[in-house]
Amino acid sequence: MTARPLTPPPLQGPTAKEKKYDRQLRLWAASGQQALEDAHVLLLNDGSPGVVGVETLKNLILPGIGSYSIVDGNMVAEKDLGINFFLTDQSLGKSRAEETCKYLTELNPDVKGYPVQKSLRDFLGNAMPSDAPDRPSSLADPNTLDKYSLVLFVASKQNYPLLRLVSSYCATKVLPLFYVHSLGLFSHFSTQLPDPFPIVDTHPDPTSTQDLRLLEPWPELQAFAKSKTENLDALSNLDHGHIPYLLLLLRFLTDWRESHDGNPPSEYREKKEFKSFVESKARTDNPEGGEENFDEAAAAILKSLNKPSLPSGLRQVLEDPNSKEPQKDSANFWLVANAIQKFHQTHGALPLPGALPDMKAQSQDYIQLQNIYKAKARYDIEEVTKSVRSTEADLKRHTPVEAKEIESFCKGAAFVKLIKGKPLPLYEPNSKAPQTSLQNILDDEDSLLPIFLAFQAYDHWLQERSNASPENDPATTSEEEKPPLEALKQSATKIIDLNGASSDQKFNTDEIMPKIEPILEEFVRADGAELHNISALTGGMVAQEVIKVLTKQYIPIDNTCVFDGIASKSAVFRI
Numbered sequence: 001m002t003a004r005p006l007t008p009p010p011l012q013g014p015t016a017k018e019k020k021y022d023r024q025l026r027l028w029a030a031s032g033q034q035a036l037e038d039a040h041v042l043l044l045n046d047g048s049p050g051v052v053g054v055e056t057l058k059n060l061i062l063p064g065i066g067s068y069s070i071v072d073g074n075m076v077a078e079k080d081l082g083i084n085f086f087l088t089d090q091s092l093g094k095s096r097a098e099e100t101c102k103y104l105t106e107l108n109p110d111v112k113g114y115p116v117q118k119s120l121r122d123f124l125g126n127a128m129p130s131d132a133p134d135r136p137s138s139l140a141d142p143n144t145l146d147k148y149s150l151v152l153f154v155a156s157k158q159n160y161p162l163l164r165l166v167s168s169y170c171a172t173k174v175l176p177l178f179y180v181h182s183l184g185l186f187s188h189f190s191t192q193l194p195d196p197f198p199i200v201d202t203h204p205d206p207t208s209t210q211d212l213r214l215l216e217p218w219p220e221l222q223a224f225a226k227s228k229t230e231n232l233d234a235l236s237n238l239d240h241g242h243i244p245y246l247l248l249l250l251r252f253l254t255d256w257r258e259s260h261d262g263n264p265p266s267e268y269r270e271k272k273e274f275k276s277f278v279e280s281k282a283r284t285d286n287p288e289g290g291e292e293n294f295d296e297a298a299a300a301i302l303k304s305l306n307k308p309s310l311p312s313g314l315r316q317v318l319e320d321p322n323s324k325e326p327q328k329d330s331a332n333f334w335l336v337a338n339a340i341q342k343f344h345q346t347h348g349a350l351p352l353p354g355a356l357p358d359m360k361a362q363s364q365d366y367i368q369l370q371n372i373y374k375a376k377a378r379y380d381i382e383e384v385t386k387s388v389r390s391t392e393a394d395l396k397r398h399t400p401v402e403a404k405e406i407e408s409f410c411k412g413a414a415f416v417k418l419i420k421g422k423p424l425p426l427y428e429p430n431s432k433a434p435q436t437s438l439q440n441i442l443d444d445e446d447s448l449l450p451i452f453l454a455f456q457a458y459d460h461w462l463q464e465r466s467n468a469s470p471e472n473d474p475a476t477t478s479e480e481e482k483p484p485l486e487a488l489k490q491s492a493t494k495i496i497d498l499n500g501a502s503s504d505q506k507f508n509t510d511e512i513m514p515k516i517e518p519i520l521e522e523f524v525r526a527d528g529a530e531l532h533n534i535s536a537l538t539g540g541m542v543a544q545e546v547i548k549v550l551t552k553q554y555i556p557i558d559n560t561c562v563f564d565g566i567a568s569k570s571a572v573f574r575i
Contacts, residue, residue, distance in 0.1 A: 024063050031404075032201075032551035037066045039149040039550045044166065045072045045097075046120035047156025051083050051530045052182040054100055055539025056152060058086070060546060061104055067112035068104075069148070072097035073119035083532050120162055145169060150546060155181035155459075156528075167192060167424050176549050179424050180542055181455055184526030185565035186519060187538040188455050190575075191545065191557060193421035198317065198333045200408055201553040204415040211353050211414070212304050214249055215264050220372050225250040228365065237286045244361040244369055245297035249304070252278050252297075265305060275301045293360040308349040317418045318344070326391065332401040336409045337416075339387035343380070351380035351410040381410045419558050425452075425575040426459065448571040450512070451562040454519035457492035464491070488520040489513070534565045541570070 018025065025033055041060060045053045050072070057068055076091045076099055084100070091099040097115035105113045116123060124144060145151060145166075153166055163179065170177040170192060177192040217225070228243055229251035235243075253264055256274055265274040275298050282294035310318070317323055322330060323337040344350060354377025356370055385406050392400055409416070464487075496509050541561065548556040563570045 021064055028547070028551050028553050032553050033064065035551045036060075036064055036547065039066050040147060041065060041068045041150050041152060041546070041550075042145065042148040043068065043070045043152045043154070044120055044123075045070055045152075045154050046074065046118075046123075048154070048528060049080050049083055049530055050154040050156065051532060052180050052187065052535035052538050052542070053152055053154035054084060054086055054104070055536045056180065056542045056546065057104055057539075058107065059540050059543030061107045061111045061113075063547065064108060065111055065550075067114065069114040069116055070097045070101055071116040071118060071120060071123045072100070073117060073122065079529075083530060083535075085532070124162060124165065145173065145175060148175065149550060150176045150178070152178050152180060152542070152546075155179065163424070164426065167426070171423060177424065178542060178546065180538065181458075182530045182535040182538050183455070183458070183528065184522045184531060185534060186451050186454070186522060186563065187534055187565070188452055188560065188562040189538065189542050189545075190424050190560040191421075191549070192424045192559070193419055193549065193556070195421035196320065196322070197419040197421050197549075198331075198337075199417045199419070199552050199555060200333070200412055202412065202415045202417050203554050204412075206355075210304075210355060210357050211308075211350070212246060212356075213308075213349070213352065214246065214253065214304055215307060216349065217250055218376055220375070222250070224368065224372055232281075237283060239362075240283060241286065241288070241291040241293060242360060242362045242365070243293055244359050244365055245293050245300060246356075246359070246369065248278070248281075248293065248297045249300065252281065253305075265301075266307075268302075271301050271305060274305075291360075296359055310344070310350075311414050313415065313417050314340075314350075314413060317416055320418065326395070328395045328397055332405055333409075335388050335391055335397075335401055336384070336406055338391060339384045339406075340409065340413050342387050343384055350413045351384055352377045353411045353414075354378075355411075377411070381407050384410055417555050419556070422559055422574075425456075425560055446569075448562045448564055448569060449573060450515040451519055451564060452560060452573065452575070453492065453495055453512075454488075454516050454523065455562075456495045457488055457516070457520065458523055460491035460495060461488055485520060485524045488523065489517065492516050492520060531565070534563070537565075538563055 014022070021033060028036075041057070043050075043053045043057055053070075057070070060068065072095075074096045076087055076094050076096045078092070080087055080096060081089065081092065086100050086103040087096070088099075088103075095115060095117045097117050101113035101115040105111060151166060151170055153163060155163075167177060167179075169175075171194075174194040176194065178189055179192070180189040181187065213221070225247040228247050232240070232243075232251065252274070256277065257264060265271045278294065278301065279298050282291045284290055317337050318341045320334075320337075322334040323341060326334040326338050340350065352373065354373045356366075356373055359366070361369070385403065388401055388406055492513065493509055496512055541563070545556045545561075548554045557572045558574050560573045560575045561570060562573070
């Protein structure tokens with residue numbers, strides 16, 4: 001009986017989901033996509049048209065965020081139709097939240113949208129203590145926002161007094177909060193991230209992640225280098241020109257140490273001398289007139305022959321009390337950080353990432369070199385994992401840290417970022433400390449900080465307006481009230497005085513106000529209205545930062561970004 005040939009199983013192509021999100025999966029991988037799909041973003045959009053919030057959601061819905069909710073108690077008015085592209089003439093007089101959700105969801109049927117036809121105050125449960133109506137302290141229902149992953153608060157004349165309430169709640173619940181304000185040709189947004197907010201997958205430049213350990217090679221690497229370079233002069237031109245440059249450097253470092261009391265080149269002068277030494281070993285009598293692998297070796301000397309040191313970002317993590325003494329309820333990040341700290345104390349170096357750069361080499365040699373580095377990286381990960389498991393046992397934790405999480409931390413340990421989250425930079429009338437650096441405005445003619453100060457002045461005017469309204473209730477005031485320029489100037493003067501109150505240097509208001517006044521004039525001209533192009537661009541920037549926060553990949557801004565639509569410039573400040 002003749003044996004029938006076996007048919008190989010068909011190759012599995014990408015799934016429909018992988019095809020749909022192919023480009024973004026290349027940016028944040030499956031883990032980042034899953035984090036997006038697990039997220040539920042809340043947009044607090046009551047009051048003004050809030051187009052900047054809608055545009056932010058648009059840029060979150062397209063990449064496939066799991067779900068979103070829009071809190072908006074307004075009905076669609078004529079003014080909405082000219083600025084909100086997710087409304088139609090048939091939407092007039094209907095719920096703005098419902099209509100916006102209906103058209104936003106058409107962008108991506110996989111995303112769930114939930115309209116909430118309530119004013120912001122009703123949604124938060126009328127949580128306004130009678131003794132301080134403009135400074136609410138707690139939600140009527142403390143679990144109101146628990147089901148959300150992130151909150152977007154869009155500024156308006158009506159909802160500003162409730163901002164502190166939301167800010168305080170999000171800080172207590174460790175919930176990321178974005179405050180966004182688009183007005184005329186200017187916009188700004190601020191982030192309130194949990195403190196601390198660690199990021200492991202920061203996506204550094206690939207060329208900066210190479211840790212080759214040439215000054216402290218392990219036995220397997222040393223043995224391989226010796227086997228390939230022991231009879232260097234006897235090799236053919238082909239073999240000589242294809243020795244991986246890492247092995248060349250290891251061989252020549254051995255020669256250098258023999259004539260320098262066992263020390264590698266450390267100072268710049270010594271490295272230049274060592275570079276000349278390496279270049280002198282290249283063959284020039286071959287048809288090419290030189291050897292590319294020797295050129296690669298010479299070029300790598302200055303950046304590769306450095307003793308390992310702790311980057312400042314990782315040092316900040318390892319010196320944090322959460323890292324030194326993790327608790328039973330500590331986040332997984334801190335348990336792995338504690339294990340990394342122990343590893344560094346033992347070896348004087350971080351776990352090897354295991355990545356190799358491209359180089360001139362024969363395929364089998366490069367593959368063998370890759371395997372040596374990967375094996376060492378796996379060995380280091382195993383040591384860190386054992387340390388994590390030991391700590392888990394000591395703390396009697398029931399849920400272990402996933403192996404993938406430990407591996408990711410080990411490979412990117414040198415580039416871990418810890419953001420110390422701060423409350424939103426809101427106007428505080430009783431504050432004694434400067435909130436922004438006025439000196440920055442005076443020192444930098446092109447500084448965009450006056451834009452932020454102008455927005456603070458506008459917020460101050462909103463605060464004063466709320467205090468002066470009947471029963472201090474913003475719901476009883478007119479959204480159409482136009483901000484008077486003189487009132488905004490007075491608010492700006494108070495902001496300048498507040499920021500300079502604790503400074504050793506006295507600032508002259510007349511020096512700073514000319515830079516703020518044109519922005520205030522634009523606020524008055526805009527009359528509280530948004531321009532769609534400015535809000536659309538700002539919404540794109542906000543969505544980008546939201547994705548960074550939700551996926552915990554890349555490094556989000558810390559903590560305020562302003563945009564000048566006239567000069568088409570943006571700037572980031574930590575305030």
